[in-house]
Amino acid sequence: MRIKPLMKYNLITARFAVIVFYSCFMVGTVISNVTIAATSPSTPHNTVSIVGFLFFVVVYNLTAPQKSSRMLIARSASRKEIFVSQILFMLPLSAFMAVLQIITLYAAGLLGSTLSRTEWTGLRFDLQTAIAPDMDNVLVFFAVSFSVFVCFSAIGYFVGACISRWKWITYSVLIVGSLVFFSCLLIPDFFTAVWEAIKFMLFDDDTAWFIVLKQLALAVPFVLAAFPIIRRITAVSSSTGSN
Amino acid sequence: MNNYAIEIKGLTKTYGSHKAIDNMSLSLEPNKIYGLLGRNGAGKTTLLNILTGRLFADAGKGNVKVFGSPVYENVDILKQICYVEEKGFYSGVLKVSDILSVVRGLYPTWDMEYEKRLLLLFELDTRKQYRQLSRGMESSLGLVIGLASRAPLTIFDEPSLGLDAVIRERFYSEIIEDFTENPRTVIISTHLIDEVNSLFEEVVIVNDGKLLLKADCAELKSKGFYLSGREEAVRKAAEGAVVLSEERFGGSLTLSVYSEKEIAPTEGAEVQPMSLQKLFVELINPMIHEQLVKGGIVK
Amino acid sequence: MKAILDGSKSIFIQICEAVEDGILTGEIGEEQPVPSTNQFAKHFSINPATAAKGVNLLVDEGIIYKKRGIGMFVAAGAREKIRRKRKQAFIRDKLNELLSEAEKLDISKAEIIEIIEREM
Numbered sequence: 001m002r003i004k005p006l007m008k009y010n011l012i013t014a015r016f017a018v019i020v021f022y023s024c025f026m027v028g029t030v031i032s033n034v035t036i037a038a039t040s041p042s043t044p045h046n047t048v049s050i051v052g053f054l055f056f057v058v059v060y061n062l063t064a065p066q067k068s069s070r071m072l073i074a075r076s077a078s079r080k081e082i083f084v085s086q087i088l089f090m091l092p093l094s095a096f097m098a099v100l101q102i103i104t105l106y107a108a109g110l111l112g113s114t115l116s117r118t119e120w121t122g123l124r125f126d127l128q129t130a131i132a133p134d135m136d137n138v139l140v141f142f143a144v145s146f147s148v149f150v151c152f153s154a155i156g157y158f159v160g161a162c163i164s165r166w167k168w169i170t171y172s173v174l175i176v177g178s179l180v181f182f183s184c185l186l187i188p189d190f191f192t193a194v195w196e197a198i199k200f201m202l203f204d205d206d207t208a209w210f211i212v213l214k215q216l217a218l219a220v221p222f223v224l225a226a227f228p229i230i231r232r233i234t235a236v237s238s239s240t241g242s243n
Numbered sequence: 244m245n246n247y248a249i250e251i252k253g254l255t256k257t258y259g260s261h262k263a264i265d266n267m268s269l270s271l272e273p274n275k276i277y278g279l280l281g282r283n284g285a286g287k288t289t290l291l292n293i294l295t296g297r298l299f300a301d302a303g304k305g306n307v308k309v310f311g312s313p314v315y316e317n318v319d320i321l322k323q324i325c326y327v328e329e330k331g332f333y334s335g336v337l338k339v340s341d342i343l344s345v346v347r348g349l350y351p352t353w354d355m356e357y358e359k360r361l362l363l364l365f366e367l368d369t370r371k372q373y374r375q376l377s378r379g380m381e382s383s384l385g386l387v388i389g390l391a392s393r394a395p396l397t398i399f400d401e402p403s404l405g406l407d408a409v410i411r412e413r414f415y416s417e418i419i420e421d422f423t424e425n426p427r428t429v430i431i432s433t434h435l436i437d438e439v440n441s442l443f444e445e446v447v448i449v450n451d452g453k454l455l456l457k458a459d460c461a462e463l464k465s466k467g468f469y470l471s472g473r474e475e476a477v478r479k480a481a482e483g484a485v486v487l488s489e490e491r492f493g494g495s496l497t498l499s500v501y502s503e504k505e506i507a508p509t510e511g512a513e514v515q516p517m518s519l520q521k522l523f524v525e526l527i528n529p530m531i532h533e534q535l536v537k538g539g540i541v542k
Numbered sequence: 543m544k545a546i547l548d549g550s551k552s553i554f555i556q557i558c559e560a561v562e563d564g565i566l567t568g569e570i571g572e573e574q575p576v577p578s579t580n581q582f583a584k585h586f587s588i589n590p591a592t593a594a595k596g597v598n599l600l601v602d603e604g605i606i607y608k609k610r611g612i613g614m615f616v617a618a619g620a621r622e623k624i625r626r627k628r629k630q631a632f633i634r635d636k637l638n639e640l641l642s643e644a645e646k647l648d649i650s651k652a653e654i655i656e657i658i659e660r661e662m
Contacts, residue, residue, distance in 0.1 A: 005348025012345070016336045069304060071332035073297055075349050076321045076394075175370070235297035235332070276589055416587040423580040423590055441553055444591040461592045465552040508635075510642055516551060 006077060006085035013068060014060065014093055021056050022100060027135035028052075030108045052144070053101045057094060061156035064089075065230060066164040080143045083230045086157065087223055094149035098142050132208035142206045147215035148202070154226075156220035161229040246311070248273035249294065254305030256289055256298070256452075259423040262339035263289040264300075265452040271430070271445075273310075273395075276422060278443035278460060280523055286452040287432045288328075291398055295326040309396060322351055326466060327385040329401045335374030339367060339384060350392040357421075358391035364413055378405030380417040386414055390421060398430045403439070415442060436520035440464065444520075448541075450527045455541045460519070467517030467525070468506050471497040476511030485538045487525035499525055501540055547586050557582055557596030562605065562624045565616055572621060576606050576614045603627075 029052070064086050072082045134140050162170040184190045201218070204210045249271040256264040264286045271277055292298035294307060296314040309314065312320050333342050347353050358511035362369060365383040376384065382404050389397050403411045419442060422429065433439045440446070443460040456463075468484070470477045470489045474496045491497075499517060500506070508514045517525075525531075526541060535541045547556050554634040579587070582593035597614065600606045607621045617623075644654055 002322065002349055005345050008348065009345040012337060012341045013334050016334075033385070057473060067332070067334060071334070074326070074332050075346055076324050077323055077349060078296075078316045078318050078328070081318065232299070232536055234292075234299065236292055275591070287585050311578070412587075416584070419587050419589070423583055441547075441586070441588040441592070444589045461552055461554055461595060465555075508639075 001081050001084065002077065003081065003085050003088070006072060006081055007089060009068065009072065010064070010085060013064075014089070017056075017060055018096070018229040024054050025056075026104055029104050030111060042127065050101065052095050053145070054148065054152050057090075057097055057153045058156035061086075061090065061153040062160040062163070065160040065226070065233070069164060069230065069233055070235045073233070079231045079233065083227055087226075090150055090153040090157070094146050094153060097149050098145035101145050102138060102142060127189060131202065132204045132206070132211060134207050134209075135233045143212045144208045144215075147212040147219075151215040151219040151222075154222040158222040158229075161226040161233070165229050165233050246273060247271060247308075248310060250306075250308040250311075251290075251294070252306040252440065254290075254293065254307060255301045256286075256293060256305075257301050262452050264293070264305075265431050266304075267449075267452065267454050269447065269454050269457065271428065271447075273428050274426040275444045276418075276431065276434075278440060278441055278446040279430050279449070280436060280446055281432075281449040281455075282527065285449045287449055288400060291326060291400055291430070291432065295324050295398065296321060297326075322349065323395040324398070325350060325389055325392035325396070326398040327389040327400065327402065329404060330463065331373070331381065331385065333373045335372065338369065339371055339373065339376070342373060342384070343369065343387070343482035346388055346392075350394055352393040352395070354391055354393055357393070358387060358493075361387045361390055361417070364417060365410055379407060379410065379490040381408050383410060391415065391420075393425055393427065396428045396430075398432075400432045401434070402431060403433065403435055411438070415439065418442060436523055437518050440519045448523065448526065453542070455480070456526065465516070465520045466501050466503060467519070467522035468500050468502055469515040469517055470496055470500060470506065470512050471495055471515070472512040476509060480506055480509050480512040480514070485534070485540060487522075487528070487531060501525075501535075501538075547588070553588055553592050554596035554599065555584070557586075557593055558599050561597075561600055562628070565605070565621050566624055566628070568621075570616055572616045572618050574616050575598075576616060577611055 068086070069079075069082050073079070131144070132140075135144065159170070159174070185194065201214055202211060247270045248461075249267045249269070251267060254264050254267045263406055267286075269288070279287055279291070293300050293305070294309065294314070298458055299315075300307065309320050310323060314320050314324070329437065331342075333489065343358065347358070365386055367380060367383050367387060371380070373381075373384075382402060383406065383461050385399070386402060389402070402414065406414070409517070418429070431442065446456070446458060446460045446463060447454065448456040450487065467487075470480050472495055473538075477496050478500055481498050481500050481502075483504070484500040484506065487499040487501055489496060489498050495537060499521070501522070526535065547553060550633070551559075561570070561576060565572075570576060576597070578659070579590050579594045579597055582588070582597065583590035597606070601608060601614070604617055605616050605623060606614050608614050640654075
């Protein structure tokens with residue numbers, strides 16, 4: 001398998017995306033955190049930026065199987081090589097984003113507390129109480145972010161694979177599905193069930209390492225399910241073909 | 244065991260109710276340059292896409308082998324195939340140098356020194372982003388990739404799109420130059436028939452998703468003639484040849500004919516060779532298709 | 543030797559004629575090497591197989607011969623052979639053309655002879 005050149009392609013395409021995303025996001029996060037810290041010093045405010053990073057990995061992995069795959073098939077790469085390289089690439093990308101996230105949160109937090117002349121409590125204040133007791137440890141925080149990114153990447157990749165193979169069917173299913181889902185949220189029992197599920201996946205009373213485990217366990221089936229879909233994608237602009 | 248570079252049997256590809264490829268069988272020998280000719284929509288690109296594993300044939304319809312093995316998910320075969328399409332799928336923000344650095348790693352036969360020479364020859368600025376390339380520069384990038392890959396099966400689909408005459412001429416002499424040193428199987432699909440046909444050893448003509456003809460290019464070309472002059476003299480000279488079309492102008496008659504044998508000029512009948520492009524246009528004419536099939540000229 | 547191809551005839555016939563012309567004018571002497579198929583192909587940007595066809599025609603006619611592993615050479619007596627062949631073709635094609643054109647223009651036999659004697 002020719003994994004090296006394919007990883008290189010993933011790296012150079014991601015490079016642009018990361019630079020663009022991060023330069024906008026970093027500025028936004030710092031400004032918003034500084035403003036919030038200055039106005040109401042005691043509010044937890046870091047979760048907003050976590051959503052931003054999640055959004056990035058999802059979007060990146062949504063588009064990867066669509067755009068990159070077509071180019072790589074056109075350059076004589078096999079579907080298996082493409083799949084393996086894209087799945088493998090999720091790991092360094094998630095790790096890198098997790099590191100970037102920590103840097104951003106610390107930078108924004110420090111800057112915010114300096115400006116508002118309050119004592120900075122590290123990540124403890126925001127995350128330890130909300131997510132898991134050991135979240136104040138940088139290593140644990142990194143592991144949790146990393147696993148959540150991998151999990152969301154896997155889900156994004158699976159959906160992206162579906163789009164690249166059955167474009168309009170997937171879009172219809174996604175739209176109808178989310179309409180049904182959000183309507184059902186109005187039912188109190190359903191809402192509670194969903195909330196419980198999210199709590200189960202993202203919070204833990206004992207240790208954050210369980211969160212890591214749960215996230216990675218969820219990522220695996222999505223990755224496995226994406227493979228047979230990727231194996232049958234074509235490199236032609238639309239599934240009905242052009243001549 | 245025959246050693247075809249490409250072997251296609253009973254290939255069919257349908258889009259809805261339209262048959263893009265209709266029960267096509269075709270074998271190409273290794274280390275030859277083939278010209279793939281056909282009108283737009285004749286099925287050329289679909290054929291090439293299936294051949295290179297980019298697209299799938301209809302289920303159970305078609306056995307396609309490249310260098311003796313199926314292509315699909317076959318890395319050993321895939322890395323021997325370089326198909327340069329009309330339009331690359333590269334991400335627009337990538338620089339030419341980025342694209343080359345990736346593509347280089349995909350072909351074990353890639354020649355880095357040759358790549359450098361080609362970049363100069365085709366005047367390509369590697370610092371440019373893909374989206375900044377003009378149509379001609381995009382084609383040039385394709386030429387660099389196709390040639391430098393030295394892939395045992397190299398395919399160019401409309402390689403000269405948007406290229407100026409200077410670059411086109413450079414491409415023609417470069418491909419022959421490199422082919423004589425490093426023989427490989429080359430397929431060139433083109434509409435510029437008269438300009439490119441001296442590169443071909445054989446031509447493959449497809450029409451309506453079917454194989455119409457596969458023949459030695461120089462021989463095929465030497466079979467087309469124009470006969471013109473006085474009607475009876477022209478008719479007499481055309482005996483034994485297949486008349487493709489006729490045209491009257493003033494008192495004279497001009498026949499386009501296909502003849503296995505050389506036709507000598509006679510008293511009252513002038514003979515002129517026909518260009519391959521003209522011959523191609525005559526041969527795909529649906530009006531005389533039946534007649535050509537009967538004459539054994541096309542399939 | 544003619545170094546440019548045109549569209550008037552088959553490429554391999556033109557290659558053939560180019561070599562013949564070279565031999566006739568003495569550019570390539572007998573027992574001298576002839577460019578290889580690949581050299582022809584590169585020089586004219588044509589498919590080597592087509593160039594080989596032209597060269598093989600000359601080999602078949604005994605005008606050039608192959609020395610295994612070394613290349614191709616002009617055969618002894620090739621010049622004379624070409625001259626004879628061309629002469630026949632000249633009479634068959636060019637003279638006949640001249641005569642039929644003369645007929646169209648009502649030029650008499652005596653007149654033609656006179657012109658030829660004056661020009662030659």
